[in-house]
Amino acid sequence: MKKKRHKLTLMTALAGMLLTNSAALAAPAEDSQQFELDTVVVTATKTEKKIKDVPASVSVITANDLAKANIQTLDQALHYVPGMYVKESEGMMGTKISLRGMSQSQVLVLMDGIPLNNGYSGGVNWSNIPIEIIDRVEITKGSFSSLYGTNAMGGVINIITKTDAKNQTIAKGGVGGNGTTTSSFFTSGQSDNNKFHYVITYDKRDVDGYVNQPEQLPGGLRYGKFTTKNENTGIKLIYDFSEGERLSLLRTESDYTYGYYEGGKDKGQRKLELTGINYEKKLDDTKELKVHLGEQNYKNYWQIANGVGPNPNPVKTKEADVSLSWAFNTKNLLTIGVATKEDKGVAIQQCWKPHSDCYH
Structure with a gap:
């Protein structure tokens, strides 16, 4: 059974009387930040x-x-944001x-203009975001539906990827507790002109896991080590036609799997592809x-529970x-625009056969 939701939004916002002290008036005490004005x-x-x-x-x-705090997944950094509550959970649900x-x-969570909110749950799979490609994250609090649509009632988390493509290559690796191994590779550059x-x-992060239940439950459910494997790749291409005119392409692929092994039966996978095209002049x-086209495609999204x-x-989500x-x-600033978004999902009847016979 296919489910499709299509939405067309007209957005208009007037930001008036932006006094030099407006940020101090708008920001409550909880949002004291340690950065330059x-x-x-x-x-x-x-x-x-x-x-x-x-x-x-x-x-x-x-x-x-992110580098100073040795952040492995972006949700770890959100713990330090004033006004943000972060609840970590296991399995497919991920962090809320x-x-x-x-x-x-x-x-609303964006990465270079691409909405990351899942079409089913409305949540975001933070482990599917490549850390090394992030330049900065802007968390704007309050209702911004006039600029970004209905998903931005509580605020906008905007993940902006790197554009300063210096000629450099960086490789990292590490080990940790619970059989954790990490590796990452980053390279960037620019043409002569x-x-x-x-x-x-x-980047890749594997965790051998820990024993979730010391005693085996009836039927062997949720017994064994909770193991996760996460692999992300990202590429961004930028072309500057002239001063003030730029075209960029962002493509990321992420594969996250988890499972309770050694007799456990709970496991799952989410494989995500993101594509975004941005033109600014x-x-x-x-x-x-500004013109934006984007697609979010969960090619594999399955879980076995109990x-x-x-x-x-x-x-799959397509938007522009x-x-x-x-x-x-x-x-005084006036911003006008039009946006369209389509969420398309497929609900498949529950499968009782072995995974390899049911879904690929």
């Missing part, structure tokens, strides 16, 4: 603004922050978040055009938006 963010207005000039509460996590009391389905840039990343000193399954739920930002002066 000249930090530039784009999420709150869809244009580049200094953080002290945006009419919203914004937290920023940089690539340097809440921003100022709003559930995860009401918080500085018009073409590329960023390529790969400054029409003049006051106007900027010995029953695999209950596959593949889902066009927006025009017009700065009347330094304090």
Whole structure:
């Protein structure tokens, strides 16, 4: 049985009277941040603004922050964001978040404009996000439905990938407790004329696991080590036609599997492909055009729970938006645009046969 949901949204936002002290007035005490006031963010207005000039509460996590804290999956970094509640869980459900009391389905998560919220649950699989490709994460709190649609009632988490493609290559590896092994590879560069840039990343993390239940339950359910395997690849290509005109392509592939082995019967997999195309052009000193196309495709999304399954739920999301930002002066900005989004899923009857005979 196929399920399809199509949505067309007209978005208009007027950001007026952006006084130089507006950020101090808008941000409550909980959002005290340790960054320079000249930090530039784009999420709150869809244009580049200094953080002290945006009419919203914004937290920023940089690539340097992720490296210093040795962050393995992005949800680990969200623990340090004021106003954010993070609940970690095992298996396919993954980590759940809440921003100022709003559930995860009401918080829009983007990566270079691609919505990461699952079409079924509304949640995000944080382990499927390549860490090495992240330049910074902007967490904007409060309702931003006028700019981003209904999923942004509680706020927007905008993951911005790297564009500063210096000629460098970095390889890392590590080991840890519970049989944990990690490896990553990062390379970036640019053409001689500085018009073409590329960023390529790969990371892998395997955890041999721990014994979840010391005693075997009836039927051998959830017995044995909880083992996870996570592999991510990402590539970003950028071409600058001229000053203020840029085309970029982002492609990531992620494969996450888990299981209770040594007699256990709970296991699952989610394999995700993301594709995004962005075109930006400054029409003049006051106007900027942005065009975005994106696709989120869960090719494999299945789980076996309590010995029953695999209950596959593949889902694909296609979306696009066009927006025009017009700065009347330094304090007044008008953004207008149109967006469309289609979620398409397939609900497959529960399978009682061995996994290899039911779903591939």
